[in-house]
Amino acid sequence: MLLVAMACAAVSGAAQAFKLEETSIEQIHAGIRAGETTCQQVVEAYLARAKAYNGVCTRLVTADGAAVDAALGTQRAGSPIKFPTETVGIRTLVPDFDRYKGKTPDYGHMEATLSDPSVKQQYGMVAGIAGARQINGLDTINLRGERSVSCKAECDAASGKLPAQCPKACEAFRKLPDAIETAAALDKQYGRNPDTQKMPLYCVPMSFKAVYDAKDMRSTGGGDVKYATDFAPRDGTMVSRLRDSGAIVYAHAVNSEYNGGSGDPGGDAKVEKPNFGTGGARETWGGATCNPYDTERETGGSSGGSGTSVAANLVVCSICETTGGSCRNPGTHNGVVNFVPTKGMISYGGAIGANPYQDRPGILCKSVKDAATVFDAFRDRKTGEYFDERDPYTALPPAFTSKASYVSAITPAGASKPLAGLRIGVVRELFVKIAPSDAAIIDGVDGQLKVLKDLGAELVETTDPQFKDDPTIPNVKFGFQEAMAEVIPFHMPEVLSWKGADGKPEFSVPGWDVTSRKYLVAAANHKAPWPANLNLRRIMGNPPEGPDSVTGYTFAFDMEKYLNARGDATVYDWATLNANARYFTDAKRASAKNWENKAIDPKTYDTTYTMKRRDAMRMAMIKLMRQNDIDVLVNPPLSTLPAKIGGANEPNRDLRSGFGYGARLGIPEVFVPAGFATSMIEPKYALSADGTRYDTVAGTKPTALANPLPYNIAFWAAPGEEALLLKVGSAYEAATHHRKPPKDFGPRAGEP
Structure with missing residues (x-):
């Protein structure tokens, strides 16, 4: 009995050895092999963190600072998000407002989303909340019943007959496992002995900037768009390759909607209600994300949620996208490692872009080694190369690719003068x-x-x-x-x-x-x-x-190219996008309409x-x-350091x-x-x-x-x-x- 008690104590002690906060890919694998955790327990622990920390972190900016009615948003991690009723009066943000003679500001207000009229979202001007202890970094979590509006609730039930009111497309969609089910299946198949040579990202929960398509999650680039089916018909290439490498396709991260949208090209659509100040990385569907080091402040765009979700330990790593500074800014503002390889090394196939010539995926992790591990996982499993027929920019000379793993380039711990000779x-x-x-x-x-x-x-x-x-x-x-x-x-x-x-x-x-x-x-x-x-x-x-x-021209072209390739029955070009979309500010509405009418300059x-x-x-x-x-x-x-949201x-x-x-x-x-x-x-x-x-x-x-x-x-x-x-x-x-x-x-x- 004493031996049994000692053995139980040893197991109990081992069960407490794995620590989720700041964990690495290697530590997850070690914890699973040692029996300190299971893949399902890892995913459930991240879900618990999302439930605790992935709430709203902004308030509406109003004319008088008066409270608004309580409102609920979309379901996340098992519960609907709750919006604050307190607002910020505009006079606390800008000076001399009594002397202001311009157009009426785009005051903050709650409004039902077009995608799902049963839930609400913040529209117009917002400001960050100090000490919010929330970051709103993930706009959609891959959890059955909430991962799609097209197939929500009972339309995503794992078994039984598909209810008559559900779209027919939900029959195939609901057969796709969610994040917990994927983890449970990995546990059942591999137990404590996963093949991490074959699957280097085994049981690594990851988020993806919302512009990357996923077949088992809402994929609208962060937009409040009523597609015929809001999940993509197929994974983007890099999502597919990470999935094949054992990663848990866990969540879409909040971004500056449609990669920021590349501004307003000008045209007949005019801004009737100006929006003062920065909104940071913000979506009409997901809302604004906030800096975990100071939730009053922005995160850097446009991959803001990718940066915050890694920084606040809501995921292990995230895939960002950069056209100019959209990985660099959220990397530095959120204190995480950012690795962006040569253009074309990671496929951009199956994603919404802003400028195809410059758009490229990047990797955000808490360590350089984890970023290198993710980079290795992007290789085609059969060829060992990064080429993808869906992306012509990946047609790089083979000499660009290291034959050795990129993890092998990491400087060994304790190395003396490791940069000598450089x-x-x-x-x-x-x-x-x-x-x-x-x-x-x-x-x-x-x-x-x-x-x-x-x-x-x-x-x-x-x-x-x-x-x-x-x-x-x-x-x-x-x-x-x-x-x-x-x-x-x-x-x-x-x-x-x-x-x-x-x-x-x-x-x-x-x-x-x-x-x-x-x-x-x-x-x-x-x-x-x-x-x-x-x-x-x-x-x-x-x-x-x-x-x-x-x-x-680049954004006008590439957005329509994406919509055309996606092949949705309802949304397939700029005109049908705008006819089935809502935007979080009047300025976004005007710019989207002007992009629709942007002529192609030969x-x-x-x-x-x-x-x-x-x-x-x-x-x-x-x-x-x-x-x-x-x-x-x-x-x-x-x-520059990050500005205050609304400031x-x-x-x-x-x-x-x-x-x-x-x-x-x-x-x-x-x-x-x-x-x-x-x-x-x-x-x-x-x-x-x-x-x-x-x-x-x-x-x-x-x-x-x-x-x-x-x-x-x-x-x-x-x-x-x-x-x-x-x-x-x-x-x-x-x-x-x-x-x-x-x-x-x-x-x-x-x-x-």
Whole structure:
């Protein structure tokens, strides 16, 4: 009896060894093998966290701040979400509202969704709730009865006769197991001995940005759209491959609806009700997601829910998408690792895009090793390659793909001087402080460069006239200005003809006509100065407004291409989308209508420009690296801390456009937590002189943050250098351990 008691005690102790918070893929596998947990228990524990933490974190902004009636939203993790009745009066957000003479604001209000009139959602202006202990990161959880509106409740029953009122498509849909049933089936088949060589993501609950199609979950890109069937007819390629690798296709994550929608192209549809301030990553169906480190603040878009769901331990990893900064921003604002491989390495087949030439999936996890494990799982199981016939961008040369696993590139624990022999280039053009508010992140990352030296790397730096030279780091002999001078005069000479809003030339060199062949030839041969303001930051931005502007044809085209391929009986083009959709603000309504009527420009200047820029600037980037024997580049991933939801955005963000270089170049990047900011300079609203609008202005005084905000450090390299970046990123991560979970989202009672 004593031996039995000792054995029971040992089992009981073992059962408590597995910890869900901050767990890794490897730890889940170890816990299952040791009998400390089962796959079903892992999924149920994440469901318990979703029930506790995935609620509403925003309030309506109203004219008077009066309370509204209680309202319930869609079902999540077994219960309907509850909306707060308290509201925020607009006078608490903007100054001098009594003198405001503009259009009536798009005040916050509750409204029934079009997809499901029995549930409500917040529309119009919203503001974040301080200390909400909710993040609203997941818009749909793969749980039977709530994973689809088309087949909800009894229409998704696992057995019995399909009720007469249910669509016929539900007969096949309800045969698909949900997340718990999938986990139970894995337990039954593999028990404590899963084949993690065959299934490297065995029992890993993951979220996916809502733009990625899944056959067993609502897939509407976050939109409140009444499709004939709201689940996709087939998985997106990368969802399918992760499913085959043993991952639990667990939830869709809140995003900036339709990848942000690429703004408003202008047209007959006008905004009648202006919306002040930032809404962060927000959907009409799922609502807004909030930063787990400070729930008053935004998460970065457009993959906000992907960042928050990983940061707050609602999932193990998430798949984001980036057209410019849509993985980078939620990665750094939520303190999680972000790995985005070379464009084309991960298929985008079966997803809503914004710009096909730049759109690419990325991976958000809590560690570099987990991100590498997920990346390996994207390989075709038969060929070991990443090619997918659904995505022409995956037709890369085979040499781009490492034959060895990418996990094998991770720096071993305890390695001494693991970066010895590597030369890392510090990109000082991206350390320039355009505004005082840039200091927190830029100075923080600058202070981390010494870690790379301690790890054995040799540092060199580019120069910028707006950045004070660091005497401790040698300068490169050939910089971005010199490289651009060699490639732009032939590949993109039209850039030298850009004019500003005042009609004056944007670039000039004393004594030269920079648009002339004579100058272009001289500059290319380094016999004429290069314009000081035509630098890395500027070329990564867009042309000035005018006949050569980037017009947004890409989003108009790709959205309709997706709808056409999906083949839904009700929604199949822009016109039928708008006829069956509702939008969370009047501005979104107007922009969607204008996209519907966006004419196709046969010149497609926007596509031509982005293609030319990638080719020219990749050449410039790689030449700089080769000529200076640089292996990897490093800089801050962005310079601004997250704004308050409903508050003012930092002005002049276009001046920091260089931080979108990764998506524009299509090169691999790894972003790793690098610290926390303890103070920031908040932007403010200012009423225009004529009282018709509110502008945002930069603040001047730093304020201490009650809740410090995380930021990352960015590493990038030439196409195909994923293994090298993973080595560098994991070495830095092991030396610093900056990742810390948000304090308000700790383990729940009874959580393993």
